[in-house]
Amino acid sequence: MFDFITNLIDTMGAFGVGIVMFLENVFPPIPSELVMPLAGFNAAQGGVSLLAVFVWGTIGTVLGAWLWYEVGRRLGRPRLQRFIGKYGIWLTLSQDDVQNAIEWFDRHDKGATFFGRMIPGVRTMISVPAGLAEMSLPRFMLYTTAGSALWNLALIAAGYLLQSQYDRVVDYLNPVTNLILAAIAVTYLYRVARQLMQRRKA
Template sequence: MTGYALVAGTDPSTLTGVAGWAVNLMATLGVAGAAIAIALENVFPPLPSEVILPLAGFTASQGTFGLVEAIVWTTAGSVAGAMILYLLGALIGRDRTRRLMGRIPLVKLSDIDRSEEFFTRHGRAAVFFGRMVPVFRSLISIPAGVERMAISTFLLLTAAGSAIWNTIFVCAGYLLGENWDAVQNYAGIFQWIVIAIVVAAVGWFVTSRLRTRSHVADS
């Protein structure tokens, strides 16, 4: 969880801190403000998408912009933010990027190292599923850049994974209306569901590969 607990039924106009900043950004710039907020969330992992995305959904429910617009623009913001970290890893390398990210408040070097290990083990799957796991959603872009994953592949996987995560939370905020912040109560549950799916998918992939090699060896 993000640590940004809110009271159910909170009026967005009364919010302060990160949530209040996101509300003001969307009120000033419209749907582009939602994209900017999510782009920054990707670059600075402590910013909570579990707050920003439902807020974008709630704002869409008030007619400020459309639901589809909110999903498309927040996904574009996710891709833009991820691309910044990808380029950072590609241009200045692992060690300097690690030191730089380690200076961001609430970002742990151990999280960066786990993201790197996750990418090393799972590659493309890590980029896709990582978009649906808090903190890893941002940090997984760094090893992808360091290892120079094909940009087209990186962008496609990032867009697909981000679209799923963003759609769920934006739609939840849209449907819940003034109770948009109740989404946070279920964010942790969804995170563990995603992790379980990743483990199952990786297990299936490894098993399939081993069976294929076994059949080749037998023939």
């Protein structure tokens, strides 16, 4: 994974980080907790501008969140539940995931959009209830951008600070990140298989 992010930045620059972060919000199994620290680490080595990584990473995050906001706003609850029931298995999202996000948003209202951007498992789906509640787009974008920027800044800073430990961690980063990625892939396949089995039983 370290090599992948490094090669992506070498090929596409910080714009590539933005693409990955957009996909991370559309396709939950891609973890920002892995992508952004590696991007920050690469920036510390002079591979790309630290500011550019932050800006493009945040843009990608916000665009991905906006996509789910539009899904919620345009579909409405009944159609969204049917959509997730039919296609959510490939996103490893269930109707319970959507319902939990809706209930969490209803309890915490506008603050959920800001703080939800920093909570794994909630981060992706919190945009849906904002759309369902017809939260104004300017307000949604304001809270989403603020929360995403703060989260990305923390992750990038964590990776950037690894620069001083480069000699110690460089030999371990690639195998460790590959192991994490493999674990994510196995978890994804497990969740898809489990939902397929549940659907067949039903």
